[in-house]
Amino acid sequence: MVGTKMLQVLEERNFPVTELIPVASEKSVGKQITFKGKQYKVVSVEDAIKQRPDIAIFSAGGSTSLAQAPLFAAAGTTVIDNSSAWRMDPTKKLVVPEVNAHVLTADDKIIANPNCSTIQLVVALKPLHDKYKIKRVVVSTYQSVTGTGVKAVEQLFNERKGIDGPKAYPYTIDMNAIAQCDVFTDNDYTKEEMKLVNEPKKIMGDDSIRITATAVRVPVVGGPYEIVNVLDKDNLHHIFEKYNPTQVYLLAAILSAVGEQKPKVAWDLNMTGLLHILDFAVEFKVEKVFWPSSIAVFGPHSPQQQTPQYCVMDPNTVYGFSKLAGERWCEYYFTKYGLDVRSLRYPGLIGWRANPGGGTTDYAVHIFHQALKTGKYESFLSADTALPMMYMDDAIRATITLMNAPADEVTIRSAYNLAGISFTPAQLADEIKKHIPGFEITYADNDPRQAIADSWPKSIDDNYAQTDWGWKQEYDLAKMVEDMLVNLKDIV
Numbered sequence: 001m002v003g004t005k006m007l008q009v010l011e012e013r014n015f016p017v018t019e020l021i022p023v024a025s026e027k028s029v030g031k032q033i034t035f036k037g038k039q040y041k042v043v044s045v046e047d048a049i050k051q052r053p054d055i056a057i058f059s060a061g062g063s064t065s066l067a068q069a070p071l072f073a074a075a076g077t078t079v080i081d082n083s084s085a086w087r088m089d090p091t092k093k094l095v096v097p098e099v100n101a102h103v104l105t106a107d108d109k110i111i112a113n114p115n116c117s118t119i120q121l122v123v124a125l126k127p128l129h130d131k132y133k134i135k136r137v138v139v140s141t142y143q144s145v146t147g148t149g150v151k152a153v154e155q156l157f158n159e160r161k162g163i164d165g166p167k168a169y170p171y172t173i174d175m176n177a178i179a180q181c182d183v184f185t186d187n188d189y190t191k192e193e194m195k196l197v198n199e200p201k202k203i204m205g206d207d208s209i210r211i212t213a214t215a216v217r218v219p220v221v222g223g224p225y226e227i228v229n230v231l232d233k234d235n236l237h238h239i240f241e242k243y244n245p246t247q248v249y250l251l252a253a254i255l256s257a258v259g260e261q262k263p264k265v266a267w268d269l270n271m272t273g274l275l276h277i278l279d280f281a282v283e284f285k286v287e288k289v290f291w292p293s294s295i296a297v298f299g300p301h302s303p304q305q306q307t308p309q310y311c312v313m314d315p316n317t318v319y320g321f322s323k324l325a326g327e328r329w330c331e332y333y334f335t336k337y338g339l340d341v342r343s344l345r346y347p348g349l350i351g352w353r354a355n356p357g358g359g360t361t362d363y364a365v366h367i368f369h370q371a372l373k374t375g376k377y378e379s380f381l382s383a384d385t386a387l388p389m390m391y392m393d394d395a396i397r398a399t400i401t402l403m404n405a406p407a408d409e410v411t412i413r414s415a416y417n418l419a420g421i422s423f424t425p426a427q428l429a430d431e432i433k434k435h436i437p438g439f440e441i442t443y444a445d446n447d448p449r450q451a452i453a454d455s456w457p458k459s460i461d462d463n464y465a466q467t468d469w470g471w472k473q474e475y476d477l478a479k480m481v482e483d484m485l486v487n488l489k490d491i492v
């Protein structure tokens with residue numbers, strides 16, 4: 001994450017980079033990254049050292065810095081290290097350019113940069129110290145769970161939903177504040193607090209300043225967010241201006257069943273929303289846009305078994321033709337404006353984290369809630385209605401894989417067929433019964449969603465996704481049902 005941010009900042013500041021050499025661990029070597037619209041291949045540390053770069057910016061943890069930074073320095077490279085490895089080493093300079101860039105000489109080949117809280121602190125303290133000579137600083141920081149990592153964010157959200165999941169902290173973090181960031185040191189301050197005590201003294205070049213620090217973990221998730229109405233063009237423009245996003249994922253839509261109740265509203269949101277994003281993506285030179293299409297682009301005259309990528313498409317729902325028109329627009333913006341827009345025809349998506357959004361495949365999510373709550377479910381689709389479905393984990397993985405694929409491997413710029421698991425309500429119920437033996441399913445007559453389901457494919461041929469960017473699904477019916485029940489049992 002930090003590496004990606006660094007590239008983004010270098011790009012924003014137009015830092016004069018003659019040649020970029022992205023480096024990562026063996027497992028990422030060969031992957032592609034984009035910088036200023038150009039693709040670069042990730043190389044190994046050894047290959048990077050051989051190229052003797054002028055500057056190496058390190059953000060790979062303390063032990064990697066300790067092992068690798070001296071190798072680069074020996075090759076004549078100036079290393080700027082973001083880890084804590086060298087910060088308090090008396091032979092290395094610890095620098096915040098606005099405060100003490102003057103201490104650097106051409107002989108400094110490994111330069112440390114401090115903890116993020118220290119950086120902000122010293123920029124404010126230095127002018128005060130120069131003018132008044134600071135005697136004592138009492139500093140408190142309140143840090144989001146994001147700083148601990150994904151596991152901590154999950155702990156917070158699990159606690160909020162009452163789920164007993166894996167824990168990053170030994171204490172409850174929701175509705176709480178934990179006065180511990182990182183581990184305790186011998187003097188009963190934490191490592192994070194001691195960074196705030198020691199680093200400013202070194203940077204300001206005065207050991208006599210007395211500093212005490214308290215770092216508290218609070219139950220908020222870091223990172224900026226805004227709530228945006230994709231139909232509010234002016235505000236959306238302002239958001240693009242403010243953040244200059246490099247990638248946009250547009251998920252806002254009205255889905256099939258709800259779309260039939262308010263067809264014009266669905267058309268407006270699904271089309272106008274997409275066109276706003278495509279226009280601003282071109283104007284603000286966004287690198288990549290993701291927008292999901294759906295199996296709803298197919299219609300009663302499309303082949304229903306192993307529906308191919310290219311065939312008759314005559315959708316008969318507003319949702320379906322908004323997605324089909326959207327696909328054409330995506331391809332048009334790619335061809336006409338060179339916009340790197342990518343899309344997948346998601347099958348019916350099944351996940352436990354959120355309630356379904358009003359689609360025809362929603363039964364396959366509701367059924368789990370009802371099975372756990374009451375042991376019964378009335379399906380609005382008939383027992384033998386087969387539909388293409390996919391577990392959310394697979395859908396997310398497919399999305400990320402497509403978005404990370406090198407641009408020239410993405411040969412379809414409308415939307416890729418994507419296949420997961422095809423099953424009927426009866427088959428799903430049988431699988432649930434293996435875990436909840438008394439579970440009963442009944443079937444409703446005359447639900448309007450049946451007609452929509454009957455016009456859709458029963459299974460999908462996703463050959464292009466497999467060949468172009470190596471798509472392979474992981475979840476079959478049994479694995480998906482087990483995972484859904486394990487995760488939902490403490491929620492419903």
Ligand SMILES: NC(=O)c1ccc[n+]([C@@H]2O[C@H](COP(=O)([O-])OP(=O)(O)OC[C@H]3O[C@@H](n4cnc5c(N)ncnc54)[C@H](O)[C@@H]3O)[C@@H](O)[C@H]2O)c1
Pocket residue numbers: 228229230231250251252253254255269292293294295345346347348349350355356357358359361
């Ligand atoms: N769920 C599926 O089975 C499925 C299948 C195929 C494709 N898709 C596509 O995936 C995307 C996400 O679907 P989902 O299941 O999460 O649907 P959802 O209904 O759960 O989410 C849609 C979101 O759009 C937001 N939204 C509505 N109007 C908006 C506006 N004017 N501005 C900004 N946001 C607005 C809603 O608040 C909602 O959070 C959609 O494009 C959908 O067509 C979903």
